[in-house]
Amino acid sequence: MSISANLSMMSGNQTQGNNTKCNLENDDRTFQVVPVYILIVAVLGIVLNMFVLMVFCLHKKACTVPQIYLSNLAAADLVLVSCLPFWAINVSRKFVWTFDESLCKIINVGIVMNAYCSIYFLVLVSIDRYMALVHPMTQMRMRRPSYAKLGCLLVWGLGFLLSLPSLIFRKLDFEGRCHIDYPKNMYLVFELMLFIFSFCIPISIISFCTIKIIKVLTNRLTEALGSQNKDQKATTLVLAVLLAFLICWVPFHLTKMTTILSKMGIITKCSVLYVLLICRQTFTYFAFFNSVLNPILYVIVGKNFRTKTKELFKQWSDVRKQHSKLSRSCQTQNVTP
Incomplete structure (x- = not known):
């Protein structure tokens, strides 16, 4: 998740047989446009996700x-x-971290951990939809709220484990940049391990479950009513969320893999490294937008979520009416001689 301002930080490869590193700086417009975009994503994401949590938790x-x-x-x-x-x-200051090193670690752990947690929550969602549609006879035993809560707890723990390299090795360099500094010759080990556990494995599970789900839904197009129809509505939302995640995050992980190849010395040409730098930053910021897109999909695609929202507002309206009646009743009693 580190966003470097200079490709020589991302790759120490030599170019064209000489000892000169690629010195490819960002355009000044990057430091003007990108911070505004990130702040818009942050504000929208905070408001919309708090709204989603409010609907789910207060209903x-x-x-x-x-x-x-x-x-x-x-x-x-x-x-x-x-x-x-x-x-x-950080971006507006040209990647110079103006806070202390502990906050450098905490903020990056927060970003990395929750990026990893997101994909594994989608793994759980995919498995749940797979069980509900492909193996409906066993879903009552396996699909229990207590098991779901335990699974979520395990995902939070896994996300923290995967973010430990950021907690341990993230630090400020002599130029004041917040970057990750792996031990010598350990960069490839950690990055390949994270790539496998944060992308290859979960994407494989999600792909398998999604293919099976789509196959079942195709076979059930003629079936209309009952619990299956309810499951299909929930599955439509899940598939929309999965598709949004893949569109937003797959490009980031693919460019991250090319960064690993550049570290291995497979990609050395400066022009290619410059393109990788631009793609890495562009797809990183684009991936952040997924956190805004998910709540929007709940409202647009999730019929059950819209119903839950209406019921919550009705619930609040009834409570306000009761308080209003009680207040008028108390006032009447106080006025009566």
Whole structure:
């Protein structure tokens, strides 16, 4: 998740057989436009994800298993976007970190941890939809709210473990930049490990479950009513969230893989490294937008979420009416001689 301002920080490769590193600086417009974009994403993400959590947590009915996963996904998105204003300031200062080193670690752990948690919450959602549609006879035993909450707890723990390199090795360099400084010859080990556990494994599980789900839904197009129809509505929302995640995050992970290749000396040409720098930054900022897109999808695609929202507002309206009646009743009693 580190965003370097100079490609020589990202790759120490030699170019064209000489000892001169690629010195490719960002355009000044980057430091003017990008912070504004990040702040917009942060504000929208905070407001929208707080709204989603409010609907899920304050509604009088208990959350279903998919809603437990989606509410935790909203919580992960909320923590991520809450860290973004610090990155906006960092970019506006040309990647010079103006805060202390502890905050450098905490903010990056918050971003990295919740990015990893997001994809594994989607893994849980995919498995849940797979069980509900592909193996409906066993779903009652396996799909319990208590199991869902335990799964979410494990995901938070896994996200923290995957973010430990940022907590341990993230530091300020002599130029005041907040960057990750792995031990000698350990960069490739950590980056490859994180790439496998944060992308390859979860994407493989999600892809398998999604293919099976789509196949079942295609076979059930003629079936209309009952619990299956309810499951299909929930699955439509899940598939929309999965698609949004893939569109937003897959480009980032692919460019991250090319960065690893540049560290291995496979990619050395300065012009290619410059393109990688631009793509890495562009796709990183684009990935952040996923935290804004998810709550919007809940409203647009999630019919059950819209129903839950209406019921919550009606619930609040009834409470206000009761308080108003009680207040008028007390006033009447006070006026009566």
